[in-house]
Amino acid sequence: MTTKTLLDMVNVTAGYGQTPVLFDVNMSVNQGEIVCLLGRNGVGKTTLLRSIIGLNPLTKGSISFDETDISKVPTFKRARKGIAYIPQGREIIPYLSVLDNLKMGFSASGKKGNRIPSEIFDFFPMLKEHLNRQGGLLSGGQQQQLAIARGVMCNPKIMLLDEPTEGIQPSIVQEIEETLKRINQEKGITIIVVEQKIEFARKLAQKFFIMEKGAIVQKGTTEQLTDDLLHRYLAV
Numbered sequence: 721m722t723t724k725t726l727l728d729m730v731n732v733t734a735g736y737g738q739t740p741v742l743f744d745v746n747m748s749v750n751q752g753e754i755v756c757l758l759g760r761n762g763v764g765k766t767t768l769l770r771s772i773i774g775l776n777p778l779t780k781g782s783i784s785f786d787e788t789d790i791s792k793v794p795t796f797k798r799a800r801k802g803i804a805y806i807p808q809g810r811e812i813i814p815y816l817s818v819l820d821n822l823k824m825g826f827s828a829s830g831k832k833g834n835r836i837p838s839e840i841f842d843f844f845p846m847l848k849e850h851l852n853r854q855g856g857l858l859s860g861g862q863q864q865q866l867a868i869a870r871g872v873m874c875n876p877k878i879m880l881l882d883e884p885t886e887g888i889q890p891s892i893v894q895e896i897e898e899t900l901k902r903i904n905q906e907k908g909i910t911i912i913v914v915e916q917k918i919e920f921a922r923k924l925a926q927k928f929f930i931m932e933k934g935a936i937v938q939k940g941t942t943e944q945l946t947d948d949l950l951h952r953y954l955a956v
C-alpha cells in the first residue's frame with residue numbers, strides 16, 4: 721500500500737495578533753491515519769488546529785493539504801476542500817433542531833442537498849430518535865455526536881477534533897471512540913484529535929505528536945508512547 725501525505729505543515733508560526741503561539745511547527749499526516757495531538761494546557765494544540773482550518777493566519781511557514789498549498793486560502797474554502805473542524809465546546813446551535821444543525825453540514829461543504837444521507841444515522845442512530853429536538857436539549861455526549869455527524873455531512877478528507885471527550889460520561893466516550901474508528905475505516909477519513917484522555921487517544925490513534933511551548937517536541941507510533949514520555953510532557 722502506498723502512503724500519501726495528506727497534510728504537511730512546514731515551519732508553521734502563528735498566533736493571535738502580535739502574540740505568537742506556534743513556533744516552527746512541523747507536522748505531517750498521511751492519508752487514512754488517525755493521529756492524536758497531546759500536551760499540557762496552553763501549549764498551543766487548539767491554535768494548531770485553528771491554523772489548519774485558517775482561523776489563525778501564518779506569520780511564517782506553509783501548510784499543504786492534498787497536494788495544494790492552502791496557507792493563504794480562506795477558511796470557508798478550506799472547508800470545501802475537505803477539512804472539517806469540530807471545535808472544543810462543539811458549537812451546536814442550541815435553538816435549532818438536530819435536523820437543522822445537521823443540515824448546516826451542507827452549507828459548510830458548499831454542496832446542495834436536503835436529505836441527510838442514511839450513513840449518518842448508521843454511524844449515529846441516536847440522532848434519528850431526536851431529529852426534531854432542539855440541539856441545546858441534548859446531553860453533552862449527544863451534542864458531541866451531533867457535532868461529529870455535522871462534520872461527516874461535509875464528506876471531508878480530514879476531521880480535526882478538539883477534545884471530543886471533554887466532560888462526557890465513559891459509556892459515550894467509548895461509543896465515540898468506536899464511531900470515529902468506523903468513520904475512519906469505512907469512509908477513509910483522516911483524523912487529527914486533540915485529547916487529554918490518554919487511554920482514549922492510545923486506543924483510537926496510530927500515531928501521536930506531543931507539543932510543548934508551541935512546538936512539536938515528540939512524535940511516534942502510539943506503541944512508542946511510553947509512560948516516561950507521558951510523565952515528562954503531560955504530568956502536571
Ligand SMILES: Nc1ncnc2c1ncn2[C@@H]1O[C@H](COP(=O)(O)OP(=O)(O)OP(=O)(O)O)[C@@H](O)[C@H]1O
Nearest residue numbers: 736739741759760761762763764765766767768808
Ligand atoms: N483568542 C486568544 N487571544 C490571545 N491569546 C490566546 C487566545 N486563545 C488562546 N490564546 C493563548 O494561546 C496559547 C495557546 O492556547 P491553546 O488554546 O492553543 O492551547 P491548548 O494547548 O489547546 O490548551 P487547552 O488544552 O487549554 O485548550 C495560550 O497561552 C493561550 O493563552
